[in-house]
Amino acid sequence: xxxxxxxxxxxxxxxxxxxxxxxxxxxxxxxxxxxxxxxxxxxxxxxxxxxxxxxxxxxxxxxxxxxxxxxxxxxxxxxxxxxxxxxxxxxxxxxxxxxxxxxxxxxxxxxxxxxxxxxxxxxxxxxxxxxxxxxxxxxxxxxxxxxxxxxxxxxxxxxxxxxxxxxxxxxxxxxxxxxxxxxxxxxxxxxxxxxxxxxxxxxxxxxxxxxxxxxxxxxxxxxxxxxxxxxxxxxxxxxxxxxxxxxxxxxxxxxxxxxxxxxxxxxxxxxxxxxxxxxxxxxxxxxxxxxxxxxxxxxxxxxxxxxxxxxxx
Amino acid sequence: xxxxxxxxxxxxxxxxxxxxxxxxxxxxxxxxxxxxxxxxxxxxxxxxxxxxxxxxxxxxxxxxxxxxxxxxxxxxxxxxxxxxxxxxxxxxxxxxxxxxxxxxxxxxxxxxxxxxxxxxxxxxxxxxxxxxxxxxxxxxxxxxxxxxxxxxxxxxxxxxxxxxxxxxxxxxxxxxxxxxxxxxxxxxxxxxxxxxxxxxxxxxxxxxxxxxxxxxxxxxxxxxxxxxxxxxxxxxxxxxxxxxxxxxxxxxxxxxxxxxxxxxxxxxxxxxxxxxxxxxxxxxxxxxxxxxxxxxxxxxxxxxxxxxxxxxxxxxxxxxxxxxxxxxxxxxxxxxxxxxxxxxxxxxxxxxxxxxxxxxxxxxxxxxxxxxxxxxxxxxxxxxxxxxxxxxxxxxxxxxxxxxxxxxxxxxxxxxxxxxxxxxxxxxxxxxxxxxxxxxxxxxxxxxxxxxx
Numbered sequence: 129x130x131x132x133x134x135x136x137x138x139x140x141x142x143x144x145x146x147x148x149x150x151x152x153x154x155x156x157x158x159x160x161x162x163x164x165x166x167x168x169x170x171x172x173x174x175x176x177x178x179x180x181x182x183x184x185x186x187x188x189x190x191x192x193x194x195x196x197x198x199x200x201x202x203x204x205x206x207x208x209x210x211x212x213x214x215x216x217x218x219x220x221x222x223x224x225x226x227x228x229x230x231x232x233x234x235x236x237x238x239x240x241x242x243x244x245x246x247x248x249x250x251x252x253x254x255x256x257x258x259x260x261x262x263x264x265x266x267x268x269x270x271x272x273x274x275x276x277x278x279x280x281x282x283x284x285x286x287x288x289x290x291x292x293x294x295x296x297x298x299x300x301x302x303x304x305x306x307x308x309x310x311x312x313x314x315x316x317x318x319x320x321x322x323x324x325x326x327x328x329x330x331x332x333x334x335x336x337x338x339x340x341x342x343x344x345x346x347x348x349x350x351x352x353x354x355x356x357x358x359x360x361x362x363x364x365x366x367x368x369x370x371x372x373x374x375x376x377x378x379x380x381x382x383x384x385x386x387x388x389x390x391x392x393x394x395x396x397x398x399x400x401x402x403x404x405x406x407x408x409x410x411x412x413x414x415x416x417x418x419x420x421x422x423x424x425x426x427x428x429x430x431x432x433x434x435x436x437x438x439x440x441x
Numbered sequence: 442x443x444x445x446x447x448x449x450x451x452x453x454x455x456x457x458x459x460x461x462x463x464x465x466x467x468x469x470x471x472x473x474x475x476x477x478x479x480x481x482x483x484x485x486x487x488x489x490x491x492x493x494x495x496x497x498x499x500x501x502x503x504x505x506x507x508x509x510x511x512x513x514x515x516x517x518x519x520x521x522x523x524x525x526x527x528x529x530x531x532x533x534x535x536x537x538x539x540x541x542x543x544x545x546x547x548x549x550x551x552x553x554x555x556x557x558x559x560x561x562x563x564x565x566x567x568x569x570x571x572x573x574x575x576x577x578x579x580x581x582x583x584x585x586x587x588x589x590x591x592x593x594x595x596x597x598x599x600x601x602x603x604x605x606x607x608x609x610x611x612x613x614x615x616x617x618x619x620x621x622x623x624x625x626x627x628x629x630x631x632x633x634x635x636x637x638x639x640x641x642x643x644x645x646x647x648x649x650x651x652x653x654x655x656x657x658x659x660x661x662x663x664x665x666x667x668x669x670x671x672x673x674x675x676x677x678x679x680x681x682x683x684x685x686x687x688x689x690x691x692x693x694x695x696x697x698x699x700x701x702x703x704x705x706x707x708x709x710x711x712x713x714x715x716x717x718x719x720x721x722x723x724x725x726x727x728x729x730x731x732x733x734x735x736x737x738x739x740x741x742x743x744x745x746x747x748x749x750x751x752x753x754x755x756x757x758x759x760x761x762x763x764x765x766x767x768x769x770x771x772x773x774x775x776x777x778x779x780x781x782x783x784x785x786x787x788x789x790x791x792x793x794x795x796x797x798x799x800x801x802x803x804x805x806x807x808x809x810x811x812x813x814x815x816x817x818x819x820x821x822x823x824x825x826x827x828x829x830x831x832x833x834x835x836x837x838x839x840x841x842x843x844x845x846x847x848x849x850x851x852x853x854x855x856x857x858x859x860x861x862x863x864x865x866x867x868x869x870x871x872x873x874x875x876x877x878x879x880x881x882x883x884x885x886x887x888x889x890x891x892x893x894x
Contacts, residue, residue: 187551189575268725274659275733294667294724296872380668383724384868399548401572401857404891 181412186405187398199413208403209414211385212393215300219389220368222304228360230308231315232353238316239323249320253313260310260373267306268293268378296386299379303387307374311367315360322356323349354437362429369422390418494790495534498523499550499563501543518810522803526794533790535562543777547572554578559782561791564615567603567776568671571854574606580781580788582610591796595817600776602849612778613799614816618745619772619842620679622646622760623752623835628653628660628740637741637760639770643680643709646741646763650719653740662719662740664730665710667871669864671857672726675773675850676743677867680706682771682848683764688859693851694892696885698863699878705765707870707877714871722871745775746814746839759835761842774846776816814840855891862887 181199185192203209238249255263270278271292282288291298326349334344372391375381381388381396397403397411502516516539523535538560540549547569553559554576565573573579586593593601593610600614622637629636632652637645650662666672678688686702689695697703714720721739723730731751733739742748743762764770779799781791797803801817805825808815812833815821821840830837850856866884869875875883 186572186575187555188547188572190577191575265727268727268729272729274661274721275738294722294872296874377727378725380670380725382669382868383667383872384669384865384874399551401569401854402861404858405572405854 177412177415180409181416183409184406185409186401187408189406192409195409199410200417202410203414203417208385208388208393209390212388212390215385215387216369216371216389218300219304219371220365222301223307223368224361224364226304227308227311227315227364228357231312231360232319234312234316235319235323238320249317252316255310256313258310261377263306263310264374264377267302267309271302271306293379294383296383299383299387303374303379306378307371310374311364315364318356318360319353322353326352354433358429358433358437361433362426365425365429366422369418369425390414394418493532493534494787495536496561496787496791496794497536497538499538499540499546499560501541501546501564502539504539515811515813518807518813521810522798522807526797531793533794535794550576559784561784561787562779562781562795565612565778565780567600567612567778567852568850568856568860570603570611570778570780571606571852571856573780574609574611575854576782578782578784579611580783580791582613582781582792583608585792586610586613588796592817592819595801595819597774597776597816597818597843597846599774599846599849600816603774603776603852604778606852612780613795614776615779616777617774617814617816617843617846618747619774619814619839619846620676620743620745621762621772621839621842622741623734623744623748623757624741624760625734625737625739626756626758628737632740636758637763639761641760641763643683643763643765647709647713647717647719650713650741651717654717654719656718660738660740661721661733662717663713664721664723664733664739664742665714665871666726666730667722667724667868668726669861669868670726671860671864673864673867674860675775677706677710677863678850679743679762679771679773680709680765682773683762683768685765685768687848688863689851689888689892693853696859696888696892699881699885702765702768703881704877707867707881709765710867711870711873711877715873720871746812746833746836749833749835750812757835759838761838761845769847770845771847772842772845774843774849776849812836814843818843858891859888862891 180192182194182196183192184195184198234252238245238252270276273279273289273291273294276292278292279289282290292302293299330348330352331344334348339347370391371389372395375387375389375392376395379387381392393403394411394414397407397414399408401407500516500519502519503513505513505516505520507513520537523537527534540546543564543566546563546565550559550563550565550573559576559578585591596604596614597617600617601610604610604612604614622641624637626636629649632649634649634652637649646663653662654660665676681688681698681703684702684705686700686706687697690697710720714722721730721733730739730742731748734742735752735754737755749757749759762770762772779795781788781795783791799816801819804815804817805820807813808820808825808829809832814836815825821843826837826840829840851859862884866875866880870877870880
């Protein structure tokens, strides 16, 4: 309707009038509030963050001298940044494949025509909808060294007791278990949708040709799940590298920094004084480096994905 | 943006019908983004004495009725005092704003300062004072507190020290507490051991912890937070002072905690956590130990007066801190502060309210409603103590224990960094990954670097 109302009036002369009365202008005016908000809440902070990364700054104090690229050059020699980077690599290498592989088999199970299937699908998806804090509280008690259900059950079959979040070597695997549980439903739903998009003709044709169930899965279904897998790998990797909530609430980076991950370390630098006073500029620099790392990771994944994934849905 | 009437030709009308709502929408957003900010600026304080000044006061005490339907007496006390003040019609109205846990009060203030929306009064931890002193608009109260009617020396030495940065006072003590032993009388009886006495040593404490530990019943003698936070560190600080040590040297230029006293204190922790395994090590530190103590799974805690209301099911007693041989029964206080910002010239009004709010009468009223220890010494009379301890069993000892507060943590901007480094050393030792001497020496090196740079 807007476009109709703004149609140029007959005989309106001149370029200026055409521009003013064209559909473009009205279109721009309609999106202007959104553009304004995006600019205010995204683009402005991005620019401000870059300016901050060139300063020695505490967010509490207005005294923020420029230090050029000093904040960037000190990253290489910062043992805590290195520790956070190593932890992020370990976490991502565990979280991404484990969650995707389990989700695939779960999705296949949820794609069967059995009774109560809607209930099972709901049950698998519920953890995604549960807040991180609730999940955290539950796993803290589940994995409590002395009173937890996990050690009690494993003790029943002669295993443990394990240190879980308390032990420097066990905290990261515990974090992976907790986050895989929390995100599995999301991955499974994506796979389930993709599985239901696999054309029956292809499966039937393969069956007629005498292919076994495994061969059908391996050579028909799996390749057709390629786009979904690519999406999940990219999505999971980005969220793994940006891990924060669970660490902030459950492990607080400990014990002894074994679960300190980049975003958590950046938060500590910017909003607390635990790594020194006036580290907000350095935190901004680290955030920029993290952004570039994620960008490169994603581009590499898409590039590799396009070589491996041959079908698009 | 609006053009004068009749300045445009009528041929534009159809278009303008669209432009005006779009512009109005943007204007509306712009207004929405800014209008909520000037909470205190409804009437400018200078010039018009008749117009009321509205002050915003941030606190972390929660809502008067908590989410389980229980009355929160800390919030109730604060709300009632403020209501009382507002009813006095002094021309100053105080608006309370619950901003969530005090643990994040500093983070929130940081964000507010960057948005130029600092509150007029905010609750802050004493350990943040040095950083807060650098904030724009923060009120320097050095001269104000010298007003004889205010009686600054009525506040405890430790609290005054924590409010002072380089000789300047930036806060008024809001809350003072301290650490003492809270023990489960029933568990002591079951184990057949005598209750803690005022002349206990840490050896007595460790022996009791060992006797109270029973792995088959999942019962522990003691609990210790090992999340490496300030909570980990201040428990140790008290022990360090009891052994005669100090965190830093006198002029805050060098680490001093790796002294013999520091090693002795950390060795006691190592003995209990690693050798005796009599300590429930709380990695998350989000309330588990209080739950466990209340359900009779932990024999002793070293905790403060705020925790007592969480033990309705435990038959508990309270005793002052143990000492090391030849040392003291020192405890540590965590004074928190009311910090004020001079927004739109409302600083005088904020100070006027604060004088009333922290006067002896109000301090006493707050203590009797909320169970807070009185922040003014003049309130702590024998008759008050009796009444206080009757109403809040165990609080009387905490009030008296304020006498054992002889030292404060250093008020310097690098304190939080020092705390993190010490926290790591303590956790390392309690997890059995390092021995006290080398962990503390390593931490001292890091602290000296932080202090030097």
